[in-house]
Amino acid sequence: MRRRYVWILGLAVTLALILIPIAILFPKADPPRDNPTAALPVRKPATDHQPLLPGPYASGEEVTRVCLDCHAEEADEVMQSVHWTWESKPYQIPGHDEPVTIGKKNSLNNFCIGIQSNWAGCTSCHAGYGWEDADFDFGDSEKVDCLVCHDNTGTYLKGDAGLPVEGVDLAYVAQSVSWPTRENCGSCHFAGGGGNAVKHGDLDQHLIYPTEDLDVHMGGQDMLCTDCHQTEDHQVRGRAISVSFDQENQALCTDCHSQAPHEDDRINTHLASVACQTCHVPAGGTGDPTKMTWDWSTAGQDRPEDEHEYLKIKGSFFYEGDFTPEYFWYNGISDRYILGDTFDPSQPLNMNPLAGDIDDPDARIFPFKVHRAKQPYDTVYNYLLQPKTFGEGGFWTEFDWDQALRLGSEAVGLPYSGEYGFAATEMYWPLTHTVAPAGQALLCADCHSPDGRLDWQALGYPGDPMEWGVRSPAAPGETAQVTP
């Protein structure tokens, strides 16, 4: 028996003598530098809810009650999330004695300014039903709006205070529920600032069905928002500096891409100082033009209206598409203007000063849309005012600034002197979506040339680092040096 099979051993030894040297000596192929698709989440199949939800339903709350029959814990999860609370955890913010929370619930911006006293108008984007005043019950799970994120018909529409508008077939919508699509997220996030493409500069309705040229991820790879903004227990990954003060749970390019994804080391060395977005989001407003300036001081005039230039209720604006971003050092967080902070009205007020500079090893040069506005402030107390614009007595119906500011100030509990003016303000919006295909990324000459788009001196360099040297990598906490 042993003799009959000895040849197998011989064959194995012979082949080993051939194959082992080949395996050892054959040059190893480099592992791929970047394999982003490997990190993509596997999309789970959705349950067909049609047979489960026969309807009819008279209200959103009724639908929610049915949802909760099976998904008992989900409402609690949603109620933990910022989509519900519109408020961050308390942060210790420089210049403030007490920790403060920030978020849509209580913050000011330089678009529609703030939601307080305007709740019903603003909360049409709240993931709940019926937030129309300060007394909304954040503990009532029946008020959670499941449909706004899970509707797959595209027919669900929320109106004032977040209630479904008349005519929505709630049974039809409820039966369609599935994983959120780009359209679900976009129904609010593409419309920030009061309309399509107004606020961000990198989010607009083109992203519902984007081309590859507009967004290489969602167009080229048909990715969904939730592929990057991965969601566990209804806690959506991602941070927006306008409503957050940390980078906890931020969605990052490097979640999928490697730290040195380029074949060219010269480009990889840029990553120590340059964010991915700087080259790969070469322009803002590439889908629809976005609002670049907003002058509230001209509101209330009877003059010809145009949605993109002047509205009596809102004042004058300037929209720009395909604009060149502005570039600043940025380490992922920004300071915040908090209601009641005083400022020097002779200078434009920076409402979210970016953290990071050339000496901050965690900071990168990052592309921004800078939104510049003129908005009401109290000329005696020198702080920004919250006007009541929406609803009874609001500016949009009465066109009376004094009254609007008085009502708004009462709502936020801030003294109003009765004297108001319009202050110049700035807000910084990072451009991070609408990543262009590689063939449209910036080229060297876009920055490294006499008329390049980076102002080296303003960024803290003595001159173009191609010739003057890069900032030396410093350990965190140390001061970086520019080495000539």
Place this chain on the structure above:
Amino acid sequence: MIFRGRLLHPVFGVLVFAGLLLLVGGFQALDAAAALAVKPTQQASPLHPDLFLLDEDGVNVLESGKPVSTMQTCGTCHDTEFIARHSGHSQAGLDTLAPAGETSTGRPWDSSEGIFGKWDPMVYRVLSESGGAELDLGTAGWIQTVGARHVGGGPAAVSRDGTPLKDLPVRADDPETSWLDPESGQVRAWDWDQSGVVEMNCFLCHIAEPDNATRIEALQQGAFGWANTATLLATGLVERRGDSYQWNASAFSPDGTVPAGQLGIQDPVNENCGACHGLVHDQGDDPIVAISCDPSVRRTVTTGQIIGPERLSDSGMNLVGKEDLIRPWDVHAERRVECTDCHYSLNNPVYFQEAESARPEHLTFDPRRLELGEYLVQPLHDLARGPSLTDAVTPEQAGSMRRCDSCHSVESTHDWLPYKDRHLAALSCETCHVPDMYSNAARQVDWTVLRPDSFARGTCRGTGTTVGGQPVITGFQPAWMPRQEPDGTAPLTPHNLVTTWFWVAGDPAQPVRLTELEAAWFEGDEYAPEVIAAMDVNGDGELAEEELQLDTPEKVELIASRLTAAGVEAPRILGEIQPYSIHHTIATDEWAIQDCQVCHGDQSRVTQSFDLAAYVPPGAEAAFVGGSTAIASGEIVASADGGLVYRPDIGSQQLYILGHNRVEWVDWLGGMLFVGVLIGIVIHGGLRVLSAMRQRGAAHEPATEPVRMYGVYERLWHWLQTFTIVALLFTGLVIHRPDVFGMFSFRGVVLVHNILAAILVVNAGLSLFYHVTSGEIRQFIPRPVGFFDQAILQAKYYLKGIFHSEPHPFEKTPGKKLNPLQQVTYFGILNVLLPLMILTGILMWGAERWPQFSALIGGLTVLGPVHSGVAWMLAAFIVGHVYLTTTGPKPLSSLQGMMFGTEEVEKGHLETQGGEA
């Protein structure tokens, strides 16, 4: 001190002038000056002081109103005489003037190596020698015609013997002071005092916005003295008044100086170089649009090279498939490497490198440099450059430039490439890194015919039309020709080859003057009726571009007779082919050639033919122009469509491209041997089967007994050799015919083949050691005594006895495993074929490391065919060997013996014949 007297004077004058302006003109002038001062001057040298613009007498031009003199103006601080003298751009061949016909090109009418004296098919006209043939281009005519691409100074300022042109006695018979009037065809005297001369034009390269178009216009008008002034038009310092120019005092500072920033004085940027050298485009915002084959865009028309950081996909060119071409036109331009970073001033202390040959071995770097100040006074304007001899004005600078490997570490980036050194020796970097030209370029210039504008008919390559008939740019693949490098190597390098057809006359030959050519083709401003009658193929009474072609002997005869009538002696058509090498428009690795089979396959790029002429005038022949670094080792053959193609001959380069090159008869013989053995086996085996069937029952099975035949090592050695040889034969076949085995990676198969070969050599060496030390080697050595008798006996057995079930004449024993025929076969295999295979294989592999050894035996061109020939023989042997193992007592006896060590051998013979060992 010399300058002081000159300087004070203009300062004074300007002050008075400015004062007057203020008094009389109010504040208007100041406003204008202020407005100009805010012009963007970001590139201007931050250190350059404000300056006075001086005329040739050293007087401020504001005062004299005369043209600016760069030699005076810049000469205030810089040694302009030195600069002009040490500038190939300025000298343009003046210092290499030779009697006509004694230049490297071999053209009988060429008189220098530079554009002053060397014939250029794109210009056509010939610089006339003193006392030579009838005047074609005198010096003035040369400036008008070629001056657009000449920076001034040199031949545009001094005569051929060094006298300032203005000092020459004006004689109508001296080409330096005479001029051929293109209107009348008459030779006239040229008055240099009236025209002025062209000084070396510092502004053209050193200001931000030189007005080259106006400069060229001034040159063409013969207003030579104003040409440099015209270059300043865009600065606002000077204004145009009809045919003349007037200084704009309001643009000057009140003290009569010009702010350096307003001139935008700077180191030359790419666009300065592009003014003469080709299409350079640094403006990121507006897309590149190239005019098809425009002869005035020099390097671009001759080679298709376009320098710009822009992506091809973003350009305005109507380029086929450009949406996928997201590479920049030139990666160096994209990476902000400027022309002057490689083509630097040779004594620029920033770039200065001591020549390798002059540097002592113990030094890697010599820090002793010229002081910056010294350099700024006397900067050499001989720029580092490559070894092209096509414009060998300054041969001593050939190869002075930084080459790819001066900056790039080739070693570390090409590790993926098998036979790296061999590739790097045989190919220039550009060969793979300029795989395609994404533009069009000149293909043929036909001066045998004239277009209505008196220019040749040009034919472009790299163009095509869409289905809808719209012209598009298809680009083209350059011709790969060996190029003589200064270090003695001749790697393949991409080229464009431009064919020129033209009439010559006289002895020694000289191109027929344009004047006579026009006389032959035109009457007045129209084509001569006789010409139209002969050439108008479609009969519409007009000559379209495609009708301008001398494609029949009759047409040639007509033009020849008309030339003769115009006074030309014995006109005949000559053709020449000029190679233009391509070194720019470099692509990064992603876009470079990486696929082995581009070259290692039947359709190898290395041997790819390159279209030359689009057509051949009857009776004309074309040959390569001499004096080129390109080695025209291939042949020029007629193409199917009536034109010419260049067919490379790589044999002369000792190139043997695995997977492409084969020696047909070796493959035929080897294949026939292999097939012959197969056929023999089929016949022999068939007969054995027949005889076995016939004798079934009659013959008895021979009685056998097991004999311990092979030890463990013998079996391991044998089978290891078996597998490696079979695998080597197969991988070798794939390398030999990669096209047939397209599914295998050529590179991978080559690497596996080499590793297998190493295993085989080690195995063979160990087994030789075993056989020698154990004495077993004697089994392989035929015994001389009685060898032939025994061999005949064995052969008889295979031819006859085996069919009759006769016993083997020599029984196999552990001590004598091989019969005489086997002995002699193995003797041959092991002493001849295997060593030959190993030796040729090692030398082929070693062509990378020790090319000199391979070269001793004739290089790859010999080694390759021998290696494949022996491979065929080994393959044939293996087939026969395997068949013969079936001739034992039972067909599988021998195989089993080699597998298990114990073989069944016929009983009875052991006692009588074996047992010696």
